[in-house]
Each structure stands twice: as structure tokens, then as C-alpha cells.
Amino acid sequence: MKYAWIDTQCRQYPLSALCEVLAVSINGYRAWKRGGTPERQRLSDAQLLTLIRTIHAQYKGAYGSPRITEEVRSRGFPASKARVERLMSANGIRARHKRRYRVTTDSRHKLPVAPNVLNRNFTPAEPNQEFTSDITYIWTDEGWLYPAVTLDLFNRES
Structure with missing residues (x-):
């Protein structure tokens, strides 16, 4: 008109x-x-935010702004990556990143394995018979500290 x-x-x-x-x-x-279209159907910020939330929920929070922008465009609505980023960050919408699985144990080594002398007997009959130990590390202002503890399984004293 x-x-x-x-x-x-x-x-x-x-x-x-x-x-x-x-x-x-x-x-x-x-x-x-x-004879072309005078305006492509540009969404308001509120409408685009609703669409972003729908896409984010549909893909279980895995899509970030580049993929959401691509999805919005594939649905026929013009949107820039900067606008989608702005709306997502202003409303706390973020992609969930899956942590990569990292293998930390090499069970196929050729090294000798110590025998299991404790054999899960955590309740010895006398003191000074069975012991267990552990070590950890803590960052301090002076550098890394490596505290270790040894416990008597009979009375849990170190």
C-alpha cells in the first residue's frame, strides 16, 4: 500500500x-x-528471541550463535550473526559443550602388576597389620604441595 x-x-x-x-x-x-518482495519478513527482537529459544530447546542446547543463525535463515527469516549473538548473550542463552572423553589409563601395557595382597580385607583383626595411603596435590603461593597420608586400617589412625 x-x-x-x-x-x-x-x-x-x-x-x-x-x-x-x-x-x-x-x-x-x-x-x-x-516485482520482487518489498520486505522480507523481518522479525522483531521479541519474535526472533522466541524463535532462538525454540531452536535452542529443539537441539537440546547444543547450538551456538552460528548454527542458530543458520537455522533461522533456513526457516526463511533474515538474521545476522551479530544480532543473534546479541540476543543470546543478553538473555543468557549459551551452547552446552560436551566434554571430550580423555583416556587416562593404559591397561594394555607390558609392565609387571603388583599383586593384590590386601584382597579387599579392610577390617584387620590387629593393629599394625594392614595399611593404606593416598597422595594429593594443592596449589599454594609457594608452588605445588604434595600432602600424603598413611592410615592403619585397624583403627584408622595415621
Whole structure:
């Protein structure tokens, strides 16, 4: 409707003034004149945010802004990556990154394995018969500390 009115008035007034008064772009008018679509269906921030939340839930939080932008565009709505990023960060929507599985044990080595002399007997009959130990590390201002402890399994004293 706006473009048709501009088309009738453009012989009497400059095109830039008509487009400014009706708050439309000159490129939109020219696209309408060529027979194309004057405006692609641009979503408001609230509508785009709803679509982003829907996509985020649909893909179980795995998609970040680049993939969500691609998905929004594939659904026929124009959106820039910067706009999607801005809306996502302003509303606390973030992609969940899966932690990679890291193998920390090499069970196929050729080294000798110590025998299991304790054999899961954690309740000895006398003191000073069975012991267990552990070590850990803690970062301090002076560097790494490596505290270790040895416990008597009979009375749990060190």
C-alpha cells in the first residue's frame, strides 16, 4: 500500500523524501517496483528471541550463535550473526559443550602388576597389620604441595 502510493506521488516529489516520510527504504521501493518482495519478513527482537529459544530447546542446547543463525535463515527469516549473538548473550542463552572423553589409563601395557595382597580385607583383626595411603596435590603461593597420608586400617589412625 505504501509503495503504491509512493509510485503515484514520485512524479511530484523526490523519491527520497517520500520514502523518508513513510519510513521505508528506497531499496525496498525499488524491489517492489521490479516485482520482487518489498520486505522480507523481518522479525522483531521479541519474535526472533522466541524463535532462538525454540531452536535452542529443539537441539537440546547444543547450538551456538552460528548454527542458530543458520537455522533461522533456513526457516526463511533474515538474521545476522551479530544480532543473534546479541540476543543470546543478553538473555543468557549459551551452547552446552560436551566434554571430550580423555583416556587416562593404559591397561594394555607390558609392565609387571603388583599383586593384590590386601584382597579387599579392610577390617584387620590387629593393629599394625594392614595399611593404606593416598597422595594429593594443592596449589599454594609457594608452588605445588604434595600432602600424603598413611592410615592403619585397624583403627584408622595415621
